[in-house]
Amino acid sequence: MLLFLVIPLLGAAAILADVLRFRRLRLQHRPVAPLRMLWCGVTDLIPVAVPLAGLVVSDNTTGYMAAVMWLVWIWMLTVLPRLVYYIFRLLHLRRTGIVLACGIAAALIWGATLGRTDVHVSRVEVCSPRLPAGFDGMRIVQLSDMHLGTIVSPERELTRIVDSVNAMRPELVIFTGDLVNIRASELDGQAVRLLRRIEAPVVSVTGNHDVGSYIKDTVSLPRERSLADLLAAQRAMGWRVLDDETLYLHRGGDSISLSGVSFDPALRKQRHDSELEATNLDRVYAGVPDSLYNLTAVHLPQLWEQITARGYGDLTLAGHVHAMQFKVRLFGRAWSPAAWLYERWSGRYDEQGRTLYINDGTGYVAYPMRLGAWPEVTLFTLKRCE
Known part of the structure; x- marks a missing residue:
């Protein structure tokens, strides 16, 4: 499915962006919160973890598929807004990036609540x-x-x-x-x-x-x-x-x-x-x-x-x-x-x-x-x- 081709590419882009960002912050001697680094690392690796888990589990149980579904959504919610923010920060449009990132996050939450259930x-x-x-x-x-x-x-x-x-x-x-x-x-x-x-x-x-x-x-x-x-x-x-x-x-x-x-x-x-x-x-x-x-x-x-x-x-x-x-x-x-x-x-x-x-x-x-x-x-x- 097209989705599972796009997600690894975006995941790789997010990992690269985070690595470069944290490296730059270190070079500038700015403190980097370990929890922030851990959060970015964990969410960035979801597109890697999900396929690996698929190789390990013996069957696509109903519970497993539901867990995968939510993990993909969590990745979208945490990584996609961050990627948009990085792009606009690079263009020296930090405030625009923040607004767009918040808008994407709000849309994803809307889609998983009212958008999912409103017939x-x-x-x-x-x-x-x-x-x-x-x-x-x-x-x-x-x-x-x-x-x-x-x-x-x-x-x-x-x-x-x-x-x-x-x-x-x-x-x-x-x-x-x-x-x-x-x-x-x-x-x-x-x-x-x-x-x-x-x-x-x-x-x-x-x-x-x-x-x-x-x-x-x-x-x-x-x-x-x-x-x-x-x-x-x-x-x-x-x-x-x-x-x-x-x-x-x-x-x-x-x-x-x-x-x-x-x-x-x-x-x-x-x-x-x-x-x-x-x-x-x-x-x-x-x-x-x-x-x-x-x-x-x-x-x-x-x-x-x-x-x-x-x-x-x-x-x-x-x-x-x-x-x-x-x-x-x-x-x-x-x-x-x-x-x-x-x-x-x-x-x-x-x-x-x-x-x-x-x-x-x-x-x-x-x-x-x-x-x-x-x-x-x-x-x-x-x-x-x-």
Whole structure:
């Protein structure tokens, strides 16, 4: 992931800056507080310590991944403002550096508190002449990327999500993958109890985290068993898991198709690539008339072009990217580092009468923070238009 390429580089820059700064202070015979040196040294070395710990631990347990997530955030909070301050001090703009450093620290704290938990509802109207009259006005909610294993306050955060969904009174909820972070057991009794409160029928597909991609100790817990347990748990709480299959929705005497594309474990290492070769789409759309309006739920947005090339995906719902949990919004436009990796990374895209929507998700990985890319619940209203 891009984040884990940038962090070591910034970490190395911080270490170098601190070494040079402390050396200069010594040369000028100024006293240097040992605790300050220790604090800088410890925080600078987090990008080194985390990968080393990953080599030592036998498995990516839920607790370990949560600890890593917070360590990365602590590094961001303590090192990034300091780096900014050093740069502006070098430019003889010390006061500016202090203000900017404090602003960055405040933003990081905001992102890890209100930014992480404040659910935003996006309302999207999708119009198509292919939509049957019977489905005109149908309301569908999309959820994505909960990453249950890393949720800090499950009771509060899941309650907010579920209440937001129920308040919109959708006829259908579509979940587009990454329900858990590492293993099936993260969908525990508390999560099941809260998610069962969703009043509308729920259809789901799997994401790269759901299939056990990050389980290290596959002897104790084979990835296939974790996936099977997760699918069974979802079905037990009333969710309909679309495992490379299509079902038909009926309303007002008309029909449309709803297809679900499972995450292919063979794509685990290529999950962030801009071009992917999907091997399961023939199964997904086998026997499905392309004359019907088609909804497709898929985790990876990179598969959209392959879906539409087959004549499906009038509306395709995806997740996966999270906008890297960081989005700058300015003058009605938005930007995220995700744009360096993905051609389509957040929100709505329309091409040749078909629509892709990438939901920013509600959970978080790598660090327990969201800035600009707020937790998202999306309400779609389908409209028939000529």
